[in-house]
Amino acid sequence: NAGVMQNPRHLVRRRGQEARLRCSPMKGHSHVYWYRQLPEEGLKFMVYLQKENIIDESGMPKERFSAEFPKEGPSILRIQQVVRGDSAAYFCASSPLGDHSYEQYFGPGTRLTVT
Amino acid sequence: GNSVTQMEGPVTLSEEAFLTINCTYTATGYPSLFWYVQYPGEGLQLLLKATKADDKGSNKGFEATYRKETTSFHLEKGSVQVSDSAVYFCALPNSGNTPLVFGKGTRLSVIA
Numbered sequence: 351n352a353g354v355m356q357n358p359r360h361l362v363r364r365r366g367q368e369a370r371l372r373c374s375p376m377k378g379h380s381h382v383y384w385y386r387q388l389p390e391e392g393l394k395f396m397v398y399l400q401k402e403n404i405i406d407e408s409g410m411p412k413e414r415f416s417a418e419f420p421k422e423g424p425s426i427l428r429i430q431q432v433v434r435g436d437s438a439a440y441f442c443a444s445s446p447l448g449d450h451s452y453e454q455y456f457g458p459g460t461r462l463t464v465t
Numbered sequence: 466g467n468s469v470t471q472m473e474g475p476v477t478l479s480e481e482a483f484l485t486i487n488c489t490y491t492a493t494g495y496p497s498l499f500w501y502v503q504y505p506g507e508g509l510q511l512l513l514k515a516t517k518a519d520d521k522g523s524n525k526g527f528e529a530t531y532r533k534e535t536t537s538f539h540l541e542k543g544s545v546q547v548s549d550s551a552v553y554f555c556a557l558p559n560s561g562n563t564p565l566v567f568g569k570g571t572r573l574s575v576i577a
Contacts, residue, residue, distance in 0.1 A: 354508075383564050383565075385565075391569060391570070392471075392568055395564050395565065406564075443564075455511075456501075456510065459508050
C-alpha cells in the first residue's frame with residue numbers, strides 16, 4: 351500500500367508566480383490535512399478537506415491560498431502571487447476517518463523556495 | 466484550544482546515553498497524545514501514541530506515558546543510537562474541529 355504521495359518534492363518559484371502542490375492520500379483515505387512548517391518551527395495546521403468539501407480552513411491565510419480535494423485526483427494546495435515569506439515545507443497528511451484521535455499519515459513534503 | 470509545550474533543543478547525546486524529551490499539554494478532556502519523528506529531509510512518522518490516561522506508548526525502544534496528573538507525555542529512551550538523530554514532535558488534537566497541534570520540535574543529535 352503506497353503511502354501519502356506529494357509532488358513536487360522541491361519547487362522554486364519567483365515572487366509573484368503561482369505554486370501548485372499536490373497530495374495523493376493513502377488508498378482508502380478520504381480525509382486530507384495540509385500543514386506548513388517554517389524553518390526551525392513546528393507544523394502549523396492550514397486546512398482539512400474531505401472529497402469535494404473543505405471541512406476546516408481556519409489555518410489558511412485569507413488571501414492567495416486555496417485548497418481543493420476533487421472527487422477524482424489529488425488534493426491541490428494553490429498559492430497565488432507567492433512572496434518570500436511563503437518559503438516553507440508543506441506537508442500533507444491523510445487519515446481514514448475524520449476522528450482526529452486517529453493517526454495521520456504524512457507525506458514527504460514539498461519544499462517551496464521563493465526567490 | 467488545546468496546546469502543547471515541548472522542551473527546546475537542540476539535544477546532543479553520546480551513543481547509549483539516556484534520553485528524555487519533555488512535553489506538557491493543555492487540553493479539554495483527555496485527547497490522544499502522539500510523538501512524531503522527522504528524519505532529515507523526510508516527512509513526519511508516527512513514533513508512538515497513547516489514547517487514554519495512564520497508557521504507555523512504546524516503539525523502537527522509545528516510551529511515553531500519558532500522565533493526566535501532571536499533564537505530561539515525556540518521551541524516553543534508555544540507550545540512544547546514532548540512527549535516532551532526528552527532530553521529535555509532541556502533538557495532540559485541538560479542541561473543536563481542528564486537527565493536530567504540534568510542539569515546536571526537539572532536534573536530537575546522537576554522536577558515536
